[in-house]
Amino acid sequence: MKKKMRSILSLALAVLMLMSVVPLSVNASEYAGECGAEGDNVTWEIDVNTGTLYINGTGDMADYEAEWSSAPWYEYREFPGFTYIVVGEGVTSVGDNAFRYTIVSKIALSSTVKKLGKCPFFANANIVIDENNAYLKMDDYGVIYSKDGKTLIYASKYVNYIYGYYTVPEGVEEFAPYAFCHFVTDSIPWLYIPSSVKSIPVKAFFSVIAKDSQPASIPYFFVNGNNPYYSSDEYGVLFDKNKEILYMTPHLHFDSNDIQLTNYIIPESVKELAEYSFFGYDDESILITENVTKIGAGAFYSPFPEAYGEKIYRLYIPKNVTSLADDFFIGEDWLSDYREIQKVVYYEGTQSEWESLYKGATEHLTVYYEHSHTNTIIEENCAQRTYICSGCNTANIIENIGEHSWYRYDEIKNCEEGGVNRFHCNDCSSNKMEYVPPAEHDWVWIGNVVAPCVGGTKGYYCTKCREEKEEHETPTEEHSYEWNNENDDIQCEGGYANLYCWMCSNDYYVYIEAEGHQYQFVSDNNATCTEDGTKRKECSRCNDIAETVVDVGSKLGHDLTEATVLSEQTCTQDGISVQVCRRCSEITATTESAYGHFDDDGDGKCDECKVVLEVIFPNVPSVPGTDVTPDAPGHTHSFTREVIFSSDCVTAGEQEFTCSCGEIYRAVIPASGHTDENADGVCDVCEERLGENVGDSEASGFLAKILEFFNKIAEFFRKLFNMA
Numbered sequence: 001m002k003k004k005m006r007s008i009l010s011l012a013l014a015v016l017m018l019m020s021v022v023p024l025s026v027n028a029s030e031y032a033g034e035c036g037a038e039g040d041n042v043t044w045e046i047d048v049n050t051g052t053l054y055i056n057g058t059g060d061m062a063d064y065e066a067e068w069s070s071a072p073w074y075e076y077r078e079f080p081g082f083t084y085i086v087v088g089e090g091v092t093s094v095g096d097n098a099f100r101y102t103i104v105s106k107i108a109l110s111s112t113v114k115k116l117g118k119c120p121f122f123a124n125a126n127i128v129i130d131e132n133n134a135y136l137k138m139d140d141y142g143v144i145y146s147k148d149g150k151t152l153i154y155a156s157k158y159v160n161y162i163y164g165y166y167t168v169p170e171g172v173e174e175f176a177p178y179a180f181c182h183f184v185t186d187s188i189p190w191l192y193i194p195s196s197v198k199s200i201p202v203k204a205f206f207s208v209i210a211k212d213s214q215p216a217s218i219p220y221f222f223v224n225g226n227n228p229y230y231s232s233d234e235y236g237v238l239f240d241k242n243k244e245i246l247y248m249t250p251h252l253h254f255d256s257n258d259i260q261l262t263n264y265i266i267p268e269s270v271k272e273l274a275e276y277s278f279f280g281y282d283d284e285s286i287l288i289t290e291n292v293t294k295i296g297a298g299a300f301y302s303p304f305p306e307a308y309g310e311k312i313y314r315l316y317i318p319k320n321v322t323s324l325a326d327d328f329f330i331g332e333d334w335l336s337d338y339r340e341i342q343k344v345v346y347y348e349g350t351q352s353e354w355e356s357l358y359k360g361a362t363e364h365l366t367v368y369y370e371h372s373h374t375n376t377i378i379e380e381n382c383a384q385r386t387y388i389c390s391g392c393n394t395a396n397i398i399e400n401i402g403e404h405s406w407y408r409y410d411e412i413k414n415c416e417e418g419g420v421n422r423f424h425c426n427d428c429s430s431n432k433m434e435y436v437p438p439a440e441h442d443w444v445w446i447g448n449v450v451a452p453c454v455g456g457t458k459g460y461y462c463t464k465c466r467e468e469k470e471e472h473e474t475p476t477e478e479h480s481y482e483w484n485n486e487n488d489d490i491q492c493e494g495g496y497a498n499l500y501c502w503m504c505s506n507d508y509y510v511y512i513e514a515e516g517h518q519y520q521f522v523s524d525n526n527a528t529c530t531e532d533g534t535k536r537k538e539c540s541r542c543n544d545i546a547e548t549v550v551d552v553g554s555k556l557g558h559d560l561t562e563a564t565v566l567s568e569q570t571c572t573q574d575g576i577s578v579q580v581c582r583r584c585s586e587i588t589a590t591t592e593s594a595y596g597h598f599d600d601d602g603d604g605k606c607d608e609c610k611v612v613l614e615v616i617f618p619n620v621p622s623v624p625g626t627d628v629t630p631d632a633p634g635h636t637h638s639f640t641r642e643v644i645f646s647s648d649c650v651t652a653g654e655q656e657f658t659c660s661c662g663e664i665y666r667a668v669i670p671a672s673g674h675t676d677e678n679a680d681g682v683c684d685v686c687e688e689r690l691g692e693n694v695g696d697s698e699a700s701g702f703l704a705k706i707l708e709f710f711n712k713i714a715e716f717f718r719k720l721f722n723m724a
Contacts, residue, residue, distance in 0.1 A: 052084040063096035077102045094120040119181040123157035157182040167192040167417035175204035190220035195227045215279050220250045222435040243269040263395035273299045285395040297325035312342045316392040319349030326360030346371035346392035381428030415441045415465045451504030452477040489542035492517045527554040529584045571597045571608045649674045649686045
């Protein structure tokens with residue numbers, strides 16, 4: 001906000017300085033005279049070469065009426081060369097209205113100026129106060145204070161036009177008369193009143209005009225809750241602490257989009273309406289409640305009729321009022337100047353009570369006695385229902401029927417000074433303002449990277465009020481230089497290299513003598529299970545590759561899984577198992593040949609498979625027929641033959657012979673052996689492939705058995721997942 005103020009003032013100054021400076025064409029003596037409170041104690045003179053008005057002398061300046069041409073330099077105000085005013089050393093005051101109608105680019109006050117009169121400067125004056133002045137000081141908004149900061153003396157129009165608000169700083173105790181004389185009626189500024197303020201006279205908002213002296217406009221008040229003397233309500237109305245005296249209401253409260261007092265019921269706690277309390281009243285519905293007993297001068301004064309013609313102003317007065325100023329209602333001096341104005345009072349009491357109460361002018365005044373409200377008109381929004389009397393047009397009952405749907409549409413806030421949020425109701429188009437008290441900034445770093453080795457400027461942003469600031473930082477560390485990656489080969493071969501600081505990115509070039517490559521072998525990591533890989537001769541600094549050779553002895557060998565048994569080794573069957581390499585997936589098969597029959601217990605049978613290995617009875621042919629009857633003394637056997645299990649191409653079978661006398665013997669049925677009459681390498685009987693070797697062992701039918709093994713696995717998964 002401070003920067004904005006300075007920018008606008010600088011722009012105005014620049015524009016005026018660029019204007020053509022036309023020398024005043026008459027003698028300098030014609031642009032000089034006296035302007036002192038005592039006559040010749042203070043003089044004025046316009047320098048025709050610089051266009052500067054000098055006020056020189058000792059003591060106070062004279063005061064001037066608020067007429068347009070009362071100051072002697074007024075007639076020269078539009079000369080192109082008239083751009084500056086200097087109030088010199090020795091002059092102790094600036095008179096009433098002295099420079100009010102003199103538009104220049106700058107007004108300079110010397111160190112001796114103690115006092116400012118009523119509205120001494122034109123509204124947008126760029127004022128400069130000598131830094132050695134012991135009586136006055138000015139803030140960045142163009143507001144002038146007493147040196148101790150306790151009295152607010154003068155507020156520039158910029159406070160109203162540019163900012164629309166002003167936060168009076170803590171420590172200010174009073175407002176001087178005419179301090180806000182340039183608060184104008186085309187916008188509503190608001191004022192934040194701190195806890196330290198003790199005196200807010202209505203004359204602080206007076207503006208000396210041609211007709212009379214009265215408020216230029218009244219701002220919207222926000223009073224700190226800790227102020228022991230004043231308070232305010234949601235409409236910006238100013239009260240005493242206990243809300244027994246209503247001092248001022250915002251001047252534009254009837255037609256503003258910001259606040260709405262069109263229907264306003266004075267709080268029941270109020271007993272007195274101070275002078276000019278409803279200044280600017282314009283036939284609106286304001287209920288004076290029964291507890292009000294005193295109405296001051298100009299309380300419902302309306303000095304600015306909108307147009308020529310007829311106008312009626314209505315006002316309700318309760319009979320409890322015991323003190324009524326003669327000029328409480330409508331400015332008498334305006335009644336005949338602009339239009340025919342009719343003032344209408346609806347009085348709750350009798351005619352005799354009114355006549356004993358009011359002693360003022362009766363011209364243009366009509367009084368209706370013993371008025372009783374008749375609520376026939378209803379105005380309603382989303383939050384309130386208002387009952388209005390059809391006679392006096394006064395809102396006398398307001399019922400709360402709901403809540404507004406507020407949304408914030410504008411924000412004017414500064415953390416250090418506080419501010420205002422503006423709200424609008426979507427449902428009924430009502431508006432309100434809400435004051436946000438001063439708070440601490442919430443600064444967030446927003447950029448401008450600053451390295452500790454170079455310093456610089458950092459930018460910050462307040463998340464609460466959107467203010468920005470910059471902070472300068474001095475270097476705290478030395479540069480930290482490193483090689484750029486692109487310069488690695490220079491160290492080996494020589495040349496110019498680039499060094500850069502990783503903190504600030506500053507860089508420079510330096511010549512490097514060649515140091516030679518630093519080679520070492522690095523594996524290419526490409527060895528397999530059965531073959532050696534390669535390795536390269538590489539520089540550790542620049543990654544240059546000199547050669548690539550075989551890395552002898554680097555082959556990895558198979559990394560086999562655990563053996564999976566396809567068939568168990570038995571006396572008649574070869575054992576077959578397979579393993580898979582985890583790296584290359586190569587399959588390795590191992591075959592263990594059948595270990596043959598064995599008969600450790602000597603019973604003529606294989607101990608494992610129980611096959612008959614030899615003939616039990618030697619007198620029986622080793623290969624008996626179907627029925628054999630050998631000759632034996634005393635008995636002739638008659639045997640019956642039974643095959644226990646048959647033989648095949650590679651496995652012997654077993655047969656048993658039984659005699660009627662109970663004699664039994666068993667015999668081997670020899671294996672028939674493979675038959676390959678068509679010479680296709682496959683047994684004609686069992687279809688086993690003949691002559692294959694797996695490893696160093698013969699394994700007939702090995703592939704068929706592997707196929708059978710995987711078929712069994714497939715069958716297992718089909719059953720597991722219920723597959724057809």
